[in-house]
Amino acid sequence: MPPSPSVEARRRRRAAVFGAPPGLPEAGPQLRAVSGIILDASPHLLVLAAGGTEVRLAMSGDTGVWHGGRGGLAALRPGRPVIVRQKASGVVDRIWVGIGRVAGTILACGRDTVEVDMGPHRGRAHVVIPPHALGRVLVRHPRLEPGYLIDVICVGSPDGPRAVRPGTSQPGYRADDLAAPEPTAPVSGVLHGTATWFGEAGGEAPDGAAYPAVDSEGAAGGCADAPSGCVPFPYLSVGSEISVRNECGGRAATVPVVECGCTAARFCDRCVECDASPRGRIIELTPVAFAGLGGDLDAGCFNASVRVEGPW
Incomplete structure (x- = not known):
């Protein structure tokens, strides 16, 4: 969501009095982004249920769609959750369909699954790493062993989160x-x-x-x-x-x-x-x-x- 007017006002007042932080050019404004559930989609219009209201967003041929990788209009099915970012013009820039992230300490590993402790606020996650994604994950997470950290970008599925790619590189030390x-x-x-x-x-x-x-x-x-x-x-x-x-x-x-x-x-x-x-x-x-x-x-x-x- 865009910053509130009060936050923007404080930022402008601070910049007027103190100037920009040393060595940093003036920052650009935050872009509008929204989370919602798809109600309908066409090549030029995306309709979401977001925050209890219906939101209609213009799309163009340049709008990028991600659904476990590069996607298209077929991925924009009613009922799917999305994160949408707009350009400054208001036209949709990127749409991420069903994206999620699992990061934390590995508790157990199966043949194609990993059990992850995401911390006291987020609980545990059971992540499936399908064969086509395993190689990409192992390149940056070579130690899929209990006690080590893991961070993967996932796409939602009926079986829970499915890993698509590593979120970052795995630290070389144990979590403790x-x-x-x-x-x-x-x-x-x-x-x-x-x-x-x-x-x-x-x-x-x-x-x-x-x-x-x-x-x-x-x-x-x-x-x-x-x-x-x-x-x-x-x-x-x-x-x-x-x-x-x-x-x-x-x-x-x-x-x-x-x-x-x-x-x-x-x-x-x-x-x-x-x-x-x-x-x-x-x-x-x-x-x-x-x-x-x-x-x-x-x-x-x-x-x-x-x-x-x-x-x-």
């Missing part, structure tokens, strides 16, 4: 063997690293972000056993606002923290969507927020900067 930052490491007001997304098309999570360092004290909303991650984070609480900038696309937005991102804290990896990001997942966005910032859900990540002290 992450090296934490030194206690005296300085904490920056602007974090640099990887932004990913969590959830699925049609998911119930409110638009916003999961932050890896939500305070576990009091009613802040954090997890008592959350790892510290490989980046020194300032502590926040659920409901805090943070500003996220896509360094690959130059778009930025202020989003609320809606969940503790304790699973993200276990991934000390890099995004190579545009150059190599510093190590560490510094934010997980909901699919709508990620797509609105110009991220392609099937790519899995973008290089990001996160400001915890106010908007850009």
